[in-house]
Amino acid sequence: MVLLVRAPAKSRERWQLPWRSLRPGETIDDEAAKLARKSLGTAPSLVEQVAAFGDKRRHPSGAELSVAFLALVDEETGEGVVGDAMWHAVEDLPPLPPRQRAMLEGVVTSLRSRLDQSPIAFHLLPSIFTLTQLQEIYELLLGRRLHKASFRRSLHAAWLVEPTDEWRSEGRGRPAQLFRYAPKKRRSGRRGVRFGA
Amino acid sequence: MVLLVRAPAKSRERWQLPWRSLRPGETIDDEAAKLARKSLGTAPSLVEQVAAFGDKRRHPSGAELSVAFLALVDEETGEGVVGDAMWHAVEDLPPLPPRQRAMLEGVVTSLRSRLDQSPIAFHLLPSIFTLTQLQEIYELLLGRRLHKASFRRSLHAAWLVEPTDEWRSEGRGRPAQLFRYAPKKRRSGRRGVRFGA
DNA sequence: TCAATAGTGTCTGTTAGACATTATGGA
DNA sequence: TCCATAATGTCTAACAGACACTATTGA
DSSP: EEEEEOOOTTTSSSSEEOOOOOOOOOOOOHHHHHHHHHSSSOOEEEEEEEEOOOOOSOOOTTTTOEEEEEOOOOOOHHTTTTTTTEOOOOTTOOOHHHHHHHHHHHHHHHHHHHHTTTTGGGGGOOOEEHHHHHHHHHHHHHHOOHHHHHHHHHHHHTOOEEEEEEEEOOOSSOEEEEEEEEOOOOOOOOOOOOOOO | OOOEEEEOSSSSSSSOOOOOOTTTTOHHHHHHHHHHHHSSSOOSSEEEEEEEEEESOOTTTOOOEEEEEEEOOHHHTTTTTTEEEEOTTSSSSOOOHHHHHHHHHHHHHHHHHTTTTTTGGGSSSEEEEEEEHHHHHHHHHTSSSSOOOHHHHHHHHHHOOEEEEEEESSSSSSSEEEEEOOOOOOOOOSSSOOOOO
């Protein structure tokens, strides 16, 4: 889901990505963090620069140059958004200003491509979660189904999570054990060379 | 190797990354391409945006915001640089303006991390090359030795190169067959999920 | 002839994916 | 009881890395 805010009345599009102009003397990272906090009503669990966009496409600010940032919150926290902001499904977005449309596509693409390098998925979950929840996040972001046993084996080998004593029953079947994100110190050299794309 | 240009006399550092200010009405990609052509004396084989830098570190332009671009040429082409530009080894660079130092580190890191997704290495080679040359580029960028037989197997499986009829003798041993970059089919679905870092 | 480099065949350990099975709760 | 979901054991195919070997040149 993407957080959009209502555009001023005279705007052609009715929704926009949250944005602000860079004030002299401020750093873009600080400004991005402030904007995220203000839009969400709370601090996001991750804020990261993605790319700069300086083409001729229109941006509401009129700026020559725009820098896109990614901020993530888990679903539960995201329910507390304030003001005229609203979550929209990525696959079903209203019209956006052209440059913002390009910025959003860049952010989503970057999110997918760095999913295996960076523990991005954990920022989209509460601090305690089931492995099925975690796998569903990965499947959502990667856009394909994953093999359950294999997913858990890899996860175990990576020492990224640790079990808690809690179990949660989600409807019918056997309750799932709850885990927390707890990366252990280890950095295995990756094997092989992949010649992708 | 990194192409640096001489800084104006009053500058504290004697060398700088090539840079230019964004002119109103121009796109950053066009401006980057022009700057690369002007600095190299010829068009690079790849120009790509890496990241924006808007912290308080000093940049020669005095701009609030700088956008770093990566441009690649092969060694042979790079010998034809014009003006007061000179190639410097990445491991042995002269002092640079602070923000440019950060920009360069970001570019090199990005280069390494995307090496498996993007055919970056081929932009650093002439159009015709030996597989040993290609492997040396990968080893240089990855910073580790690769297994010869395994490297060639992966390369063959990826359908990225095709052999030519030419062979080249480099000193003593058996001559090496020359290859050209000729990506055939699109990639098949990558296996597994890697939980890196 | 020897030395050096290119290129390949074979074996082994690791691991992703398929499949099956057990475990444990709710209806 | 049946059913749904969690969790795990086993087999197989794919593949990275090690090793050894052949091929082909220059000295």
